[in-house]
Amino acid sequence: MGRSPCCEKAHTNKGAWTKEEDQRLINYIRAHGExxxxxxxxxxxxxxCGKSCRLRWINYLRPDLKRGNFTExxxxxxxxxxxxxxxxxxxxxxxxxxxxxxxxxxxxxxHIKRKLISRGIDPQTHRPxxxxxAVTATxxxxxxxxxxxxxxxxxxxxxMIATSSSYDETKCxxxxxxxxxxxxxxxxxxxxxxxxxxxxxxxLPLHSDHxxxxxxxxxxxxxxxxxxxxxxxxxxxxxxxxxxxxCWQIGYQGGGGGNWCGKCKNTNGFYRYC
DNA sequence: AACGCAAGCAACCGCCCGGCG
DNA sequence: CCGCCGGGCGGTTGCTTGCGT
Numbered sequence: 001m002g003r004s005p006c007c008e009k010a011h012t013n014k015g016a017w018t019k020e021e022d023q024r025l026i027n028y029i030r031a032h033g034e035x036x037x038x039x040x041x042x043x044x045x046x047x048x049c050g051k052s053c054r055l056r057w058i059n060y061l062r063p064d065l066k067r068g069n070f071t072e073x074x075x076x077x078x079x080x081x082x083x084x085x086x087x088x089x090x091x092x093x094x095x096x097x098x099x100x101x102x103x104x105x106x107x108x109x110x111h112i113k114r115k116l117i118s119r120g121i122d123p124q125t126h127r128p129x130x131x132x133x134a135v136t137a138t139x140x141x142x143x144x145x146x147x148x149x150x151x152x153x154x155x156x157x158x159x160m161i162a163t164s165s166s167y168d169e170t171k172c173x174x175x176x177x178x179x180x181x182x183x184x185x186x187x188x189x190x191x192x193x194x195x196x197x198x199x200x201x202x203x204l205p206l207h208s209d210h211x212x213x214x215x216x217x218x219x220x221x222x223x224x225x226x227x228x229x230x231x232x233x234x235x236x237x238x239x240x241x242x243x244x245x246x247c248w249q250i251g252y253q254g255g256g257g258g259n260w261c262g263k264c265k266n267t268n269g270f271y272r273y274c
Numbered sequence: 275a276a277c278g279c280a281a282g283c284a285a286c287c288g289c290c291c292g293g294c295g
Numbered sequence: 296c297c298g299c300c301g302g303g304c305g306g307t308t309g310c311t312t313g314c315g316t
Binding site for chain 2: 014016049052055059060102103106107110
Binding site: 015016036037038050051054058087088089090101102105 | 300301302303304305306309310311
């Protein structure tokens with residue numbers, strides 16, 4: 001719509017990158033660092049779109065990339081983060097060192113979706129598959145957590161915890177809070193080296209009457225616990241409870257701010273959930 | 275051995291957003 | 296305040312590979 005193309009397409013290569021192109025890109029970035037992607041291809045002697053160079057570097061050539069198969073711990077972490085953030089692949093990738101948003105997105109679409117479906121969980125809503133429709137009708141106790149990650153780079157995230165009587169799935173992902181009156185909790189500034197630890201807890205309803213039980217009450221320890229609304233049918237709930245604890249609290253990594261459920265174990269830097 | 279199908283993944287496309295003049 | 300530009304992101308495409316028949 002009148003928008004100028006990001007590069008002169010007529011003279012740019014497309015498709016798979018050759019080893020020579022990779023090497024040129026690596027050499028250039030080693031020498032000059034990541035800079036203006038638009039001008040980089042020309043300066044590096046590449047007939048590629050700047051965006052293409054950026055993507056190639058970020059997703060494939062970066063030296064700190066882990067590559068290789070995802071571990072079970074990474075799987076569960078991705079699932080948890082996705083249940084909170086939706087398709088915010090870059091934010092999720094930020095919590096998985098050595099992994100890229102593209103890689104996680106692909107992995108989600110090819111592996112985890114299927115894994116969740118086999119567990120009887122809707123990959124989009126993270127709720128039991130055949131209870132999805134019932135869920136939309138039962139919204140009275142839903143707490144809608146909107147996380148504003150726009151300031152993550154500045155280490156100054158704003159966590160918006162909104163209580164709303166009409167929980168809309170689509171708004172959860174977008175982070176839009178226009179129609180809710182959010183209870184805003186602003187996390188104070190933290191040192192730039194401190195990573196934000198997005199630990200949170202999601203309790204899965206095992207009984208239809210759990211709402212009134214003390215265990216099901218959201219525990220607010222600096223942040224909240226998300227308790228999905230009760231559902232009439234909870235197939236595979238037992239399976240899920242065994243697989244994922246989802247006891248997850250927000251704090252600062254290394255700062256002692258976050259706490260895992262006592263049953264969760266930390267193994268090699270990854271948490272194994274109870 | 276050849277073919278067809280499905281899965282996996284790299285790369286592209288187009289939109290959005292923030293910074294800057 | 297407004298428009299432009301560049302970077303970043305999510306969604307999608309299409310090529311490659313692996314597997315079954």
